Structures are given as structure tokens and as C-alpha cells.
Amino acid sequence: MQDEVTQAVLAREDVAKYLRATSGQTEAQARERIHAYLDELRTTQRYPIYRALKHPLYPILRKVDRRVEHIEIVGRAQAAGRVIFISNHKSHLDYLVEPLALDDHGLRPPIIAAGINLFGGPLGLLHRHVTGAVPIRRDAKDPAYLVTLKAYIAELLKRHDLLFYLEGGRSYSGEIKSPKTGLLHAALQAGRDDIVIIPCAVSYDMVLEDRVLARQGTKRRQRPFSRELAEMIGTAVGYESRSFTSFGQPIPLAGWDPGSRRDVMTLAYTVREAIGRLYKVLPSAIVACVMRPSLPVADLPGHIAGLVTTLKEAGANLDIEDPELIAQRGVAVLAARDVIVEQRHLLRVRDRLVLRYYARTLEHLRTPPRRLRTP
Numbered sequence: 001m002q003d004e005v006t007q008a009v010l011a012r013e014d015v016a017k018y019l020r021a022t023s024g025q026t027e028a029q030a031r032e033r034i035h036a037y038l039d040e041l042r043t044t045q046r047y048p049i050y051r052a053l054k055h056p057l058y059p060i061l062r063k064v065d066r067r068v069e070h071i072e073i074v075g076r077a078q079a080a081g082r083v084i085f086i087s088n089h090k091s092h093l094d095y096l097v098e099p100l101a102l103d104d105h106g107l108r109p110p111i112i113a114a115g116i117n118l119f120g121g122p123l124g125l126l127h128r129h130v131t132g133a134v135p136i137r138r139d140a141k142d143p144a145y146l147v148t149l150k151a152y153i154a155e156l157l158k159r160h161d162l163l164f165y166l167e168g169g170r171s172y173s174g175e176i177k178s179p180k181t182g183l184l185h186a187a188l189q190a191g192r193d194d195i196v197i198i199p200c201a202v203s204y205d206m207v208l209e210d211r212v213l214a215r216q217g218t219k220r221r222q223r224p225f226s227r228e229l230a231e232m233i234g235t236a237v238g239y240e241s242r243s244f245t246s247f248g249q250p251i252p253l254a255g256w257d258p259g260s261r262r263d264v265m266t267l268a269y270t271v272r273e274a275i276g277r278l279y280k281v282l283p284s285a286i287v288a289c290v291m292r293p294s295l296p297v298a299d300l301p302g303h304i305a306g307l308v309t310t311l312k313e314a315g316a317n318l319d320i321e322d323p324e325l326i327a328q329r330g331v332a333v334l335a336a337r338d339v340i341v342e343q344r345h346l347l348r349v350r351d352r353l354v355l356r357y358y359a360r361t362l363e364h365l366r367t368p369p370r371r372l373r374t375p
Contacts, residue, residue: 045132
């Protein structure tokens with residue numbers, strides 16, 4: 001017997017239209033493809049069990065000092081209706097840090113949209129049957145998959161909140177990437193005026209996978225999470241960091257037309273700009289921005305002061321503003337990660353690629369924003 005979600009997906013007009021317009025296959029074959037994709041997307045959330053389990057990354061997570069900003073916004077939004085959390089994506093730790101920010105404050109957990117490479121082996125069973133994560137084929141072009149995914153997300157939003165990453169995957173360059181609009185378009189097609197988007201930004205003094213990401217530069221292929229996990233464990237020796245999860249003011253979905261490509265793109269960049277302003281600017285990133293191959297220690301605060309002025313004018317969410325204190329803390333963090341070294345009152349770069357990765361995390365605050373409109 002078809003479950004309630006399957007029946008609702010098949011009854012949606014966009015799915016019915018696809019079934020009527022099948023090309024090179026019978027309607028029965030097209031329906032079978034949709035059922036297969038629905039089986040792949042299907043997820044169940046048993047969050048109390050998840051809290052009791054030991055996630056593979058928990059030993060590393062214990063080294064992260066988790067900090068949260070503006071959590072009260074979430075409580076008010078969830079009391080009023082359904083919420084979509086849209087975030088930037090820095091690290092595989094994001095999947096833990098951001099949901100735990102909600103759980104620590106007694107707020108209802110969202111379903112998480114995650115790359116399908118995270119669903120292999122025992123971890124895949126955990127995601128599918130406990131955490132309630134939805135496997136996403138990020139580069140899929142099959143019309144049957146795309147129409148099924150959008151319909152499934154629209155129906156899911158009638159029953160759960162949702163968290164997804166606007167950039168699709170992690171940023172390999174450090175900067176906040178251009179938005180992907182597939183899941184956002186699906187949310188608009190849900191046709192519910194009580195849904196709001198809460199932009200959220202996650203930031204770290206040091207990103208766990210910084211060396212791996214910086215050396216690869218771009219994501220060349222989808223790899224099993226087990227391999228990425230092994231890499232992270234290998235780079236976690238001595239790792240300690242603060243994380244900041246910052247929540248922004250709700251953006252209502254009401255008034256945006258899902259049939260208008262311009263509306264979808266404008267909404268995506270509106271959310272991206274909100275995330276960029278929420279993004280916590282930390283001393284490690286500021287020092288990385290002003291660093292040269294070699295720089296006298298005494299000159300560093302002066303370079304930082306000019307950048308801080310620029311960042312404040314851009315509306316940046318600064319951790320601290322004192323150039324002397326930024327220099328002290330930023331150098332300490334980067335030196336502990338062996339990115340820079342202090343020698344005879346000079347700062348020298350030890351890892352140029354990782355330094356550039358952190359410098360680019362502030363690129364969105366140093367370039368003019370895309371022109372936006374509101375509905």
C-alpha cells in the first residue's frame with residue numbers, strides 16, 4: 001500500500017504533468033522511476049535515539065567550543081509555523097554543530113538535506129533511519145529525479161522543518177559560493193505562506209578539513225564519506241576550535257513566485273547576503289587577509305585596523321574589533337595550526353594554500369553585493 005507521502009507526491013501537478021509527458025517510455029515505466037527515487041529519498045527521524053548514539057565525529061566535536069547567537073529568533077519562528085534553515089557550508093562538523101545548537105536549547109530538530117555520498121555503510125543507516133537526513137544527488141540531470149525531489153521536499157515541509165546548505169557542498173576555496181537553487185525552488189513549490197527561511201551562518205577559528213580543502217581547491221568528484229572521515233581524523237591531531245552558529249531574521253516565502261526564475265535567483269542571493277552578514281569574522285581570517293610572505297610583527301595591527309574599518313562598513317559580524325587583540329589571537333591560532341611562524345620579530349608564511357583559504361572566507365564582505373529586490 002502506498003504511504004501518505006507517496007500518494008501526495010504522485011498527486012502533485014508537476015509530477016502528474018511529467019507522467020503525462022513521458023518521452024521514450026511508458027507511463028508505467030515513468031511511474032516506476034519515480035517510485036525508485038522516492039524509495040531512495042525516504043527518511044525517518046528518531047531524534048531521541050540520535051542523541052543517545054555516539055556519532056563517529058563526537059571525539060572531535062568535544063574539542064569544539066560551540067557558541068550560538070540569536071537563538072531566540074528560532075524559538076519565535078518555530079512557534080509561528082514551519083521553518084527552513086539555510087546555511088553556508090564549511091565542514092562536515094556542520095551537520096553536528098548546527099542541529100546541536102537547536103537541540104541544546106530545546107528546539108525541534110530539522111530534517112537535513114545531505115549529499116548522497118554520506119549514506120554509505122552504517123553511517124547511511126544512521127542518517128536514513130535515525131537522524132532523518134535526505135540523500136541528495138547534487139549534480140543529477142534526470143528529469144524524473146528532479147521532479148520527484150522537488151515534490152518530496154514540498155511534501156516533507158508539511159511535516160518537518162528542513163536544513164540545507166545553500167552552496168550545495170562544502171566550500172573548497174574558503175569563500176561563500178554562489179547559491180544552488182534546486183531545494184529553494186522546491187520549498188517555494190510547497191505553496192505554504194506560513195513557511196519562513198531562517199538564514200544561519202557557521203564559522204570556525206580553524207576548519208577541521210582546512211588542509212584537505214585548500215589543497216584540492218575544487219571538488220573534482222564525489223567521494224565516499226568513509227574516505228573523507230579518515231582524512232579528517234588524520235588532520236585532527238591537536239585540533240581545537242571555537243564554532244559560531246548565528247541565526248538571522250526570518251525571510252517569509254510568501255510573495256515569491258516559484259514560476260519566476262528571477263524571483264528564485266533573487267531570493268537565493270537575498271539569503272546568501274543575509275548569511276554573509278551573519279558570518280562570524282574571527283581573528284584567524286583577518287590575520288590571513290592582511291598577511292604577506294613575511295611581515296614585521298609590529299606592523300600587523302596597523303594593517304588589521306584598515307581592514308576592520310572596511311569590514312565594519314560592510315556590516316560584518318566581528319568577533320572583536322581591537323587590532324592589537326585581533327593580531328594576538330589570530331597569530332596564535334594560525335601558528336598553532338602551523339600556517340604561519342614567528343621568527344625574530346617577523347611573521348612568515350608556512351602554508352600558503354591554507355592561509356589563502358582563510359583569507360577568502362571574507363571575500364563576500366570585500367566585494368559589492370549583488371543588486372537585490374524584495375517581493
